[in-house]
Amino acid sequence: MTKADIVNKISEKLGIEKGDVQATVEAVMDEIKASLESGENVYLRGFGSFIIKTRAEKTGRNISKNTTIKIPAHNIPAFKPAKVFVEGVKSNVAVK
Secondary structure, three states, rough: OOOOHHHHHHHHHHHOOOOHHHHHHHHHHHHHHHHHHOOOOEEEOOOEEEEEEEEEEEEEEOOOOEEEEEOOOEEEEEEEEHHHHHHHHHHHHOOO
C-alpha cells in the first residue's frame, strides 16, 4: 500500500476531498519526522511508537580494499508496534 492508496481509502471512507486528506496525511508524517529529529519519541496508543534507537560504535570491513573502518555511534528512527497491533496481524494474516 502506498501513500496515495491510503489517501484514497480515507477519502472514500470519510467523504473528504483527496487534496484535504493528502495534506492531513503529509502533515502527520511531517510532525512525526520533526518530533524524531528534535529528539522526541512519538507514541500513538493502540498503533505503536516511533522511537529513536542508538547504535553503538562498531568496527566494519571494507571488503573491496580489505581494510577495517570504524562506524561511529549514531541514532536511527525505529517503529515499535503496539501489542494490540501485533496480535491483530498475527491472528489475521496467514503465514506464507
